[in-house]
Amino acid sequence: MHRQADILTELTELFREIFVNDEITLTPQTSAADLPGWDSMKHIEIIIAIEQKYAIRFSSRQVEALRSVGDLVAAIDQKLT
Amino acid sequence: MNAIALAPATSLLVDFGHGGNSDAFTREGWRGGEPRHRWSVGARNVLVLPPLAGGRRLALTVECDPPHPPSVRQDLALEFNGVALGVLQPRRGVPQRFLLPDGLVNNAGDNTLVCLNPQFANPADAAKVALAWRRLEVAPDDSTLFDQPELLPELKDVAAIPLQAVLGLYQSLGQNCELGIFQRRYGAEPIGLLRFTSIFPDRLVHGLRAGFAGVEAADQLSLVAARPGGELMGRQASYGLSYHTFKLEGAVDVAAMKTKEAQRLGYLARLFVEQLENDEKIFVRRGDFEAEGEIRALHQLLRVYNPRARLLLVQEAAERAGRVERLAPDLYRAYLSSFADPADVPATIAYEDWLKICATLYLDQAALGRVAPA
Numbered sequence: 216m217h218r219q220a221d222i223l224t225e226l227t228e229l230f231r232e233i234f235v236n237d238e239i240t241l242t243p244q245t246s247a248a249d250l251p252g253w254d255s256m257k258h259i260e261i262i263i264a265i266e267q268k269y270a271i272r273f274s275s276r277q278v279e280a281l282r283s284v285g286d287l288v289a290a291i292d293q294k295l296t
Numbered sequence: 297m298n299a300i301a302l303a304p305a306t307s308l309l310v311d312f313g314h315g316g317n318s319d320a321f322t323r324e325g326w327r328g329g330e331p332r333h334r335w336s337v338g339a340r341n342v343l344v345l346p347p348l349a350g351g352r353r354l355a356l357t358v359e360c361d362p363p364h365p366p367s368v369r370q371d372l373a374l375e376f377n378g379v380a381l382g383v384l385q386p387r388r389g390v391p392q393r394f395l396l397p398d399g400l401v402n403n404a405g406d407n408t409l410v411c412l413n414p415q416f417a418n419p420a421d422a423a424k425v426a427l428a429w430r431r432l433e434v435a436p437d438d439s440t441l442f443d444q445p446e447l448l449p450e451l452k453d454v455a456a457i458p459l460q461a462v463l464g465l466y467q468s469l470g471q472n473c474e475l476g477i478f479q480r481r482y483g484a485e486p487i488g489l490l491r492f493t494s495i496f497p498d499r500l501v502h503g504l505r506a507g508f509a510g511v512e513a514a515d516q517l518s519l520v521a522a523r524p525g526g527e528l529m530g531r532q533a534s535y536g537l538s539y540h541t542f543k544l545e546g547a548v549d550v551a552a553m554k555t556k557e558a559q560r561l562g563y564l565a566r567l568f569v570e571q572l573e574n575d576e577k578i579f580v581r582r583g584d585f586e587a588e589g590e591i592r593a594l595h596q597l598l599r600v601y602n603p604r605a606r607l608l609l610v611q612e613a614a615e616r617a618g619r620v621e622r623l624a625p626d627l628y629r630a631y632l633s634s635f636a637d638p639a640d641v642p643a644t645i646a647y648e649d650w651l652k653i654c655a656t657l658y659l660d661q662a663a664l665g666r667v668a669p670a
Contacts, residue, residue, distance in 0.1 A: 254542065255485050259560045275567040275576060279464065279487050 218295070222288045229264055233257070243285030265291060304347035304403040310432040318429075321345055325411075333361070333428040341372075341411040341426075348434060350403040353589075354396040355437035359430040360386045370426055373412040376400055382599045384411070386427050392603070395437060395592055441588050445621035445629065451656040459651070460484050462658045465667060466608070467568075467577035470495035473540055474636045475580055475610075478650045481642075486577070489564040492540040497584050499536035504597040507569050511535055512562025519554055521545035530557055537561075572601035578628075578657065582610040583635060595627050606666075608657060618652035620660070628657060 227241045234252060247253040253261075262278055265271070265287065271294040273281070281287055312318045312334035318326075325341030326334055348354060362370060374381040374394065381394050401407060413426050451457075463484035468475040470490035479486065489508065490500075503511075510516075516533040525546055530539045543553065571577050585594050591609060598605035608620075608628045617633035630653040637644040661667045 255487065255491075256541070256560065258485075259487065259563055260556055263559060263563050275487065275570040275574070278567060279485075 219288050219292050222291050223284070225268070226265075226284060226287060226291075229268065230261070233260055233264060241284045243283065243288060245284040246282055261287075269295065271295070304349040305434075306349045306352075307436065308345060308348065308432075308434040310343070310345075312429040312431065330428070333430045336360075336411065336413065336426045336429055338426070339413050341413065343409040343411075343432070345407040345409060345434065347403050347405060348401045348407055350401055353437045354401055354434055356381070356394045356396055356409075357391050357431075357433045357435070358384055358394075359389075359391045359432070360384065361388045361428040361430065362386045363426075363428065370413055372427070375410040375412070377402060377408055380600045382596065383601075383603045385603055391431075395596055396434070397593060397596065441591060441623040441627070445623050448620040448622060448628075448656050448660050450619060451652055451659060457655045457658070459655075463654055465578055465658060465661075466580050466654060467491070467571060468493070469579050469581040470500055470537075471582045471584060472636075472638065472641070474582060474641055474645055475650070477636075477642050478645050478647060481645075481647065482651075487564065487567055488571075489561070489568040490537075492542075494538045496536055497590070500581075501594070501597060503535045504594075504600075506535075508535060508565040511537075511565045512558045514554065514558040517554060517558050517561070519550050519557065528553070530561075532561060569601070572598060572605065575602045575604050575606070578606040578608050578661070580608045580610060583612070585609055586611065591623070591627070595624075599626075606661075608653075610653070617646065617649045618656075620653055620656045622660075630657070 223241060223243070227239065230241060230250075231237050231239050234250070234257075239250070247258070262273060262281070266273065269291055271291065273290065273294075277290060281290060310316070310318050310321055313332045314330065318334055321343045322334070323342040323344055325336055325338050327337045328334070356376070360372075370386065372384040372386070374384055376396060377400055379397075379400055381396075384392050384394075386392075459482045463479045463482055464486045466475065466479070467486055467488050468491050470493045472494050473492040476488070476491040489511075495503065511532060511534065513534065518531045518533075519528045519541065520531060521528050521544075525544060528541045528543050528545050528548070528550070530537065530541050532539075541553075541557070572579075579598060581594065585591050586609075595605070595607045598607055604626055606626045606628070608630060610630050610632060612633075612635050613631040614633045616631040618631070620628055620630040623629055632646045632649045632653075634644075634646055636646070658667065
C-alpha cells in the first residue's frame with residue numbers, strides 16, 4: 216500500500232506534465248470523465264509515459280482495461296512486484 | 297537424349313507413413329517413417345514439392361499431430377516459396393487448410409514448403425522429434441465463399457446486451473471512421489491503430505504484411521488542416537494512413553504534437569499486432585474487399601498472425617440490413633442499410649444496423665466459446 220501511495224504521487228506529477236496543469240489532483244477514482252482532455256489519444260500518451268517511467272510494458276488487453284487512476288496504480292504496482 | 301519435362305501437377309498427395317511417398321519430398325528436418333506417420337525433427341522442416349499447375353486456386357491441407365502425451369505447445373509458421381502462409385496449430389485428427397494465393401505457386405520449378413518450429417520439443421526424446429505428420433495434400437479449391445453463406449440468427453432486442461463490452465470486441469481495419477464513431481457513441485473506446493483512419497486496400501495489405509513496421513517514423517508524418525482553424529488530420533505517408541486527431545489547428549503546438557503522434561502511432565502498431573496475434577478482436581473492414589479473391593486474401597493475411605483470426609466485412613444492402621452471414625470459419629459478412637455520408641459521418645451512421653450486427657455476431661462468438669458470454 217505504501218508503494219501504491221508513492222505511485223499515486225508519481226502519477227500526479229506525470230499527469231501534471233502531460234496535461235500541462237499543476238492544479239491536477241488525482242485520486243484512485245479519477246477517470247477520463249473527471250479530467251477534460253483525457254481522451255483516447257491522451258490515454259495512449261499517458262500509457263507510453265508510464266511504460267517509459269517505470270520500464271514496464273502493458274499488453275493490449277491491459278491497456279484497454281485501464282480506466283481509472285486506481286487501475287493504473289494497481290497495474291503499475293503489479294508490474295513492479 | 298533430351299529430358300522430358302513433366303507437366304506441372306494439378307494435385308499432390310504426400311503420404312508420410314511407412315511405404316508412402318514422402319521420401320521424394322522431405323529434405324532437412326525429418327526422421328524415418330513410422331507405420332502411419334513421419335516425425336518432423338528440430339526447428340526447421342523442409343519439403344520440396346514438384347511444379348504445380350497454375351490457373352486455379354489451390355489449397356494446401358496438412359494432417360499433423362502433436363506428440364502424445366503433449367509436451368509443449370508447438371505452432372508451425374509455414375512459408376511457401378518464401379512467403380508467409382500462416383500458422384499451423386497441430387491438433388490430433390484435425391486437418392488444417394491453407395489457401396495458396398494466386399501467383400505464389402510455381403508451375404515451372406519446384407515449390408518449397410518450410411515449416412519453422414522454434415518450440416520443437418519432446419523432452420523425453422533426445423532426437424527432438426516434434427510433430428507426427430500423416431498427410432499433406434495440394435488440391436484445387438473449387439469452393440466459393442458465396443455459395444451457401446450461413447445466416448446467423450437475427451437478434452431482435454439489443455437492449456439486454458452490455459453494449460460497451462460487446463462493441464469493444466470489434467476493431468476497425470480502416471476505410472473510414474464510421475465504426476470508431478459508432479463505438480464512441482455507446483461508450484466503447486477500443487484502442488486501435490486504424491480506428492479513426494482511412495487506408496486504401498492496397499496500403500492495408502502492405503501494412504498487414506509489414507506489421508506496420510516503421511509507422512512511427514517522424515519524417516513520414518504530417519498534420520494538416522483542410523481549412524484554417526479546422527481539424528488537424530494526420531497523414532502517415534509510408535502506409536497511406538489518413539486519420540482524425542480531433543484537435544483543431546491553432547489549439548495545439550503542431551511541432552510538439554507531431555512528435556507525440558509519431559510515438560503514439562508506433563505504440564498503436566505494437567498493440568495492433570498483439571491484438572492480431574492473440575485473437576483479441578474481430579477485425580472489421582467496411583465497404584471494399586467485395587470480390588472473393590480479395591476477401592480470401594485479406595483473411596489469409598490476418599491468419600498469418602493467428603490461424604483463428606476473425607474478419608467481418610460490412611457491405612451496403614438495404615434489404616439485408618442488420619443481417620450477418622458466416623461465409624467460412626472465422627469469416628463473416630454483414631449489411632448496413634446505408635454507409636454513413638463522408639460529409640457528416642456522425643449524423644448519418646445507421647446506428648441500429650450496426651448495433652444488430654455487432655450484437656448478433658457477439659452472441660454467435662459467445663456460443664462458439666470465443667468470447668465471454670454477455
